[in-house]
Amino acid sequence: MTIKWDARFSVNNAIIDAEHKLLLTTINGLEMALRHPEDKEPLLFFIDQLYEYSIEHFRHEEALQLQYFFPFRDENKQGHDELEIEITRIRTDIHAILKKDNLLPEDIATLREHSAFLAKGWLMKHILTEDLKMKGFMGSDEVA
Ligand SMILES: [Fe+2]
Numbered sequence: 001m002t003i004k005w006d007a008r009f010s011v012n013n014a015i016i017d018a019e020h021k022l023l024l025t026t027i028n029g030l031e032m033a034l035r036h037p038e039d040k041e042p043l044l045f046f047i048d049q050l051y052e053y054s055i056e057h058f059r060h061e062e063a064l065q066l067q068y069f070f071p072f073r074d075e076n077k078q079g080h081d082e083l084e085i086e087i088t089r090i091r092t093d094i095h096a097i098l099k100k101d102n103l104l105p106e107d108i109a110t111l112r113e114h115s116a117f118l119a120k121g122w123l124m125k126h127i128l129t130e131d132l133k134m135k136g137f138m139g140s141d142e143v144a
Helices: 014-033 040-067 073-098 105-134
Strands: none
Touching: 014 040, 014 105, 040 073, 040 105, 073 105
16 A cells, blocks of 8 residues: 655655655555565565665754754664664565575565554654654754
């Protein structure tokens, strides 16, 4: 299911919002690629991009939180560390599955579970519960 960006995702900081939009687009790309799991290249591309963007985003968000004295930055960092472990594990698993010559129905089911988990459990949880606490702390929503 494609996730569309809407105002409830906004933390009122244009840079963080832009990065969250990019993460969302990348997850949607992964979901689209899963419609044709026999075509492995787009799947590898999107999981690798999602991994790289996520790590980069977490470090960038942590630096901005420090800059704006965001009071919940320790717990947000802890959330990032846990998410980093999860996405690393899922990426490794997806790579291992895609090394097989022929994907079995259970392999495709596992790929879909990983993708759904990343979209709903992971990104939505990150943005809608942990990151929304930044609203009001992170300066203006204008790009400097
Ligand atoms: Fe974030």
